[in-house]
Amino acid sequence: MGELVLDALGKRFGASVAVERVDLEVPQGQMVALLGPSGCGKTTTLRMVAGFVPPSAGRVLIAGKDVTRAPPHARDTGMVFQSYALFPHMSVAENVAFGLEMRRVGRADRDARTREALRLVRLEGLEDRLPRQLSGGQQQRVALARALVVNPAVFLLDEPLSNLDAKLRGEVRMEIRALQQRLGLTTLIVTHDQEEALTMADRLVVMERGRVRQVGTAEDLYERPADPFVAGFVGRCNLLEGALEAPGRFRAAGGEVLPCAAGPAPGGRSVLALRPEHIRIAPSTDGPARLRAATYLGAQTEYHAELGGTPLVVVRPTPGAEDPLRRILPGDAVSLSWDPSAARLLPAAPHDERGA
Amino acid sequence: MERPLILPSPGRLAFRALVLAAFALMLAPVLTVMVISLFRQEIVSFPPSGLTLAWYVNAWERQEFARGFGTSLQVALLAAAVGVPLGTAAAFALVRGRPRGGSALSTLLLGPLAVPGVVAGTALYMFYLRAEFWLDRDITSTLEGLVAAHVLLTIPWTVRLVTASLQGMDRAAEEAAANLGARPLTVFRRVTLPAMRPGIIAACLFSFIQSFENLELSLLLVGPGRTTLPVAMLNYLEFRVDPTLAAVATVQILLVGVLMLVTDRFVSIARTV
Numbered sequence: 001m002g003e004l005v006l007d008a009l010g011k012r013f014g015a016s017v018a019v020e021r022v023d024l025e026v027p028q029g030q031m032v033a034l035l036g037p038s039g040c041g042k043t044t045t046l047r048m049v050a051g052f053v054p055p056s057a058g059r060v061l062i063a064g065k066d067v068t069r070a071p072p073h074a075r076d077t078g079m080v081f082q083s084y085a086l087f088p089h090m091s092v093a094e095n096v097a098f099g100l101e102m103r104r105v106g107r108a109d110r111d112a113r114t115r116e117a118l119r120l121v122r123l124e125g126l127e128d129r130l131p132r133q134l135s136g137g138q139q140q141r142v143a144l145a146r147a148l149v150v151n152p153a154v155f156l157l158d159e160p161l162s163n164l165d166a167k168l169r170g171e172v173r174m175e176i177r178a179l180q181q182r183l184g185l186t187t188l189i190v191t192h193d194q195e196e197a198l199t200m201a202d203r204l205v206v207m208e209r210g211r212v213r214q215v216g217t218a219e220d221l222y223e224r225p226a227d228p229f230v231a232g233f234v235g236r237c238n239l240l241e242g243a244l245e246a247p248g249r250f251r252a253a254g255g256e257v258l259p260c261a262a263g264p265a266p267g268g269r270s271v272l273a274l275r276p277e278h279i280r281i282a283p284s285t286d287g288p289a290r291l292r293a294a295t296y297l298g299a300q301t302e303y304h305a306e307l308g309g310t311p312l313v314v315v316r317p318t319p320g321a322e323d324p325l326r327r328i329l330p331g332d333a334v335s336l337s338w339d340p341s342a343a344r345l346l347p348a349a350p351h352d353e354r355g356a
Numbered sequence: 357m358e359r360p361l362i363l364p365s366p367g368r369l370a371f372r373a374l375v376l377a378a379f380a381l382m383l384a385p386v387l388t389v390m391v392i393s394l395f396r397q398e399i400v401s402f403p404p405s406g407l408t409l410a411w412y413v414n415a416w417e418r419q420e421f422a423r424g425f426g427t428s429l430q431v432a433l434l435a436a437a438v439g440v441p442l443g444t445a446a447a448f449a450l451v452r453g454r455p456r457g458g459s460a461l462s463t464l465l466l467g468p469l470a471v472p473g474v475v476a477g478t479a480l481y482m483f484y485l486r487a488e489f490w491l492d493r494d495i496t497s498t499l500e501g502l503v504a505a506h507v508l509l510t511i512p513w514t515v516r517l518v519t520a521s522l523q524g525m526d527r528a529a530e531e532a533a534a535n536l537g538a539r540p541l542t543v544f545r546r547v548t549l550p551a552m553r554p555g556i557i558a559a560c561l562f563s564f565i566q567s568f569e570n571l572e573l574s575l576l577l578v579g580p581g582r583t584t585l586p587v588a589m590l591n592y593l594e595f596r597v598d599p600t601l602a603a604v605a606t607v608q609i610l611l612v613g614v615l616m617l618v619t620d621r622f623v624s625i626a627r628t629v
Contacts, residue, residue, distance in 0.1 A: 052531055072534040079535045085528035089550040098546075102537035150536060 003028040003186040004049065004154045009058035011044050018044045020210040021058070026154075029184040031177070033191055033201035037233070041210040042190045046158055049188060051075050063153045073102075078152030082159040084143040086131040092118070092142050093127035099150035117149035120179065137168050144176065148183070155180065157189040161196060173200055194234050198222075206230050228346050231273040238279075238312050240272040241348065248340055254309030256288075260343035269348040276315040278342035281305065283328050287335035291328055305334055312336065386609060393602035400599065411603040421604050423581075424588030431499070431584060432567035435506035440559050442507070443514025444552065450515070451522040462515065469512045473572025480505050481576040497579020505577055509570060510563030517562065521555030554623035561619045565612055 004026040011019040019041040026032045034042035047053040049060055051072035059068045067075045078099070087095050096117055100110040118124055121141035131139055140160065147155065160176065161169045177200045180187050191197050197204050198218040206213045206221060206229070214226040218234075225231035228239050242252040250260040250272050260272055281303055289307040296318065303314040314336065319325040328334065364372075396406035415421045446465055450458050468476065484495040495501040529551070533543045571586035578587050585608065589601055 050531075050535055052534075072531070073537050073539055077535060079532065081528045081532060083526055083528050085526060085532040087529055087533070087547055087550075088526075089553075098533065098538075099536035102542070146532075146536070 003063055004188060005059075005061040006045070006049070007059040007061065009045065009048060009055050009060065011041075011048060011053060012056050017210050019048070022205075022207075022212055024205060024212075024215070026186055026188060028186055029181075030202045031180050031185075031187040031189065031200060033189045033197035033204045034207060035191055035194060035197040035204050035233070036207035036213075038192060039209070040207040042192075042205075042207050043158060045207075046156055046188060046190045049154065050077050050079050050156055076153040077156050078147030078150055078154075079156040080140075080143045080147050080158065080160045082162055084131075084139045084163075086139055086142055086146075088131055091128050091130060092123065092134070095131065095142055096146045096149055099146065103150060113149055117145040120148065121145045121175075136163055136165075137172065140164060140172065144179070148179070148185075153186065155185040155187040157187065159191055160189070161191075161193070169196075176200065198234070204234075206233060208233075225273060225344070225346065228271045228273065228348075231271075231344075231346060236276050236313065236315075238272075238274040238276065239346075240274070240310060241269065242272060243269050244345060250343070250345070252308075252310050254307075256308040256310055258307075258343065259338070259340040260345060261341050271346045271348050273344045273346050274312070274338065274342065276302070276313045278338050279312060279314040280337045281314045281316060281325065282335050282337075283324050284333050284335040287333040289334050289336050291330055291332050291334050293330050294328065303334075305336060307336060389602045390606045390609065393599050393606045395599050398598045400597075411599040412607075414600045415603045415607075418592075418600070420583065420588045420591065421585065421600075424583050424585035425607075427499075427578075427582055428568050428585040431502050431506055432564045434499075434503045435510050435567040436560050436563040438503065439507040439510025439563050440514050440556065443511045443559060443563075444518045444556055446511070447515045447518035447522060447555075448552075451519055462519070465515045466512045468508045473570065474575070476508070477505070477573040477576050480508075480573070484577070496577060497582060499582060502574060502577050502582070502584070505573055506567040506570065509566040509573065510559075513562040513566060514556075514559035517559045518552055518555040521552050525551035557619060557623045561615060564615065568612070569608070 004024075006022050006024040009019060009022045009024075010017075022041075022045055024032065034045055036042050044053055048055045049062075051067070051070060051074075055068060059066055061067065062076060087098065090098070093114055097110050097114045100113060105113070114127075115124075118127065121144050123138060123141055123145065126134065126138065131142065134142065140163070143160075157176070161172055164172060173196060179185075180200075189197070189200060201218070203215060203217055204221055205215050208229050214221060214230045216224075221230055221234045225234065225237075231237045232239055240250075240252045240258070242250055244260070245251045245257065247262045248259060250258045250270075252258055252272070258272060289305045289312070292304040292306055292311070294304075295302040299318060300315055301318045303316070305312050305314060316325075392400055393411055394407045394409070395404040396408045396410070397404065443465075449455065450462050450465075455461065481496060484501055488495050525548070530543050530547050533547045534540070538546060569586060570584070571590060574584050574587055575590075578584055583591070585604070589604055592601060
């Protein structure tokens with residue numbers, strides 16, 4: 001059984017459903033990311049685990065104990081808040097020591113553990129500063145140390161990187177992941193940033209409008225998305241509506257017939273998911289497709305092409321100087337091709353009744 | 357080539373002049389009073405025939421001012437001691453409890469600021485007389501009656517200042533404390549109260565000043581031998597006009613000024629108010 005278990009957890013505020021039903025197990029030492037656009041219920045789920053939001057249905061278990069009705073202070077969680085939520089009138093050391101003080105840890109032990117936690121996040125020497133005297137990145141690390149020092153059964157991170165600038169975000173991401181793995185922390189992180197989730201978490205939970213769309217590793221979600229929402233949210237994807245005409249033949253809404261994976265029985269509306277990097281593009285004299293725009297991105301080049309009435313985005317490594325592809329211009333004819341197995345068929349109507 | 361002379365634009369100049377004029381307008385009465393308190397002649401005229409500290413000596417020797425000062429100090433301290441906790445509790449309830457009719461309630465609590473002091477004083481006087489009849493005890497000329505009236509002055513300031521400091525705090529800090537194992541009362545004591553502290557300190561200061569300087573509300577409520585300083589000054593004015601009053605007022609101004617400076621060392625008044 002997992003260290004953290006969410007059992008049919010749900011929350012409604014009056015008539016509106018914030019979280020429909022979440023079932024999740026986080027094994028000891030694993031990091032799971034709740035990923036989704038804003039308003040998908042991920043933060044509400046996290047706050048139910050911390051005890052700030054009472055669930056309307058289901059249970060929360062931490063270390064095998066049902067804490068669904070326990071107040072926040074009686075749950076063994078350590079949370080890092082999006083705003084960091086440092087105590088503004090306390091020094092860095094006092095902030096970090098607060099949780100130990102609440103646990104009645106003796107002074108000597110408390111000081112030692114505070115020092116150790118600050119060393120862990122590389123903030124030695126700043127013990128006596130006030131939070132407002134620190135940079136955003138430093139404040140963030142105080143928040144981390146404050147949550148870690150109590151050695152919580154479950155570590156909770158609420159959009160911990162959203163207030164940092166892009167460069168710092170990348171560094172802190174790696175740091176948090178390294179700490180989490182080194183200390184073997186059972187962790188739940190909430191983020192709307194798929195890159196953050198993909199790089200940090202062992203498993204991801206993609207949520208949309210209060211529902212779990214798919215649970216899996218980064219690879220599962222990217223290569224085998226369960227529905228068009230996941231395909232579009234995790235990484236970029238060409239999503240074409242249409243129907244399977246015959247095994248391996250997909251007729252797009254625009255009328256073109258596209259090769260695809262064998263798929264289920266023909267008939268019925270579905271969506272073809274095709275990653276931009278899986279499409280090959282080549283100059284052609286009479287190719288069926290036309291280039292609309294090409295954007296040079298350094299290592300890669302992004303092509304916007306149109307096949308009949310169907311727009312397709314293609315991303316390829318930037319061709320070498322000798323490659324004729326390097327010189328194609330908007331309006332030129334191009335040919336597009338892909339491995340049929342790379343074009344996945346997904347159910348058109350996501351497996352729920354929309355707007356319930 | 358000639359370098360163009362850079363002049364402030366007419367708009368900026370006008371703005372600066374306006375700011376200066378505003379400051380002059382505000383400070384002129386204060387400075388005038390302080391200067392006059394040093395004039396030698398009894399009837400104020402310019403230029404002074406000489407400078408003297410005699411009016412300060414006179415003020416000191418006249419019992420009504422010394423006693424009035426004592427009474428005002430006592431009343432102001434007591435009113436602040438009662439009113440600030442009450443106003444703080446009200447502000448907390450209004451911000452956190454968000455009771456039904458909360459905005460009407462907070463308007464009501466700010467009421468004493470809106471009602472002219474003389475009107476409020478008269479109304480209180482009549483109310484006290486009624487209460488005296490029912491309770492069969494003195495209220496109008498007692499210290500308790502005066503303090504109770506002055507508590508009304510302290511509440512609007514306290515509610516406003518503490519409300520502002522509560523609204524400015526990051527509530528996630530309270531959640532963080534709870535998350536780290538603090539029980540609700542500990543969260544309040546260790547996180548919420550410190551966040552309210554600047555508001556409370558400023559409320560103490562302004563409550564004290566409001567009460568200490570109040571004339572209108574006190575007029576009908578003071579009793580013989582228990583006159584506040586502003587009322588004593590008004591009484592004196594009925595019989596004599598000499599710089600003694602300016603001397604008393606100067607002492608009053610200096611006291612308030614010192615209080616503000618001392619308070620500002622603990623909390624930045626400009627940021628809190």
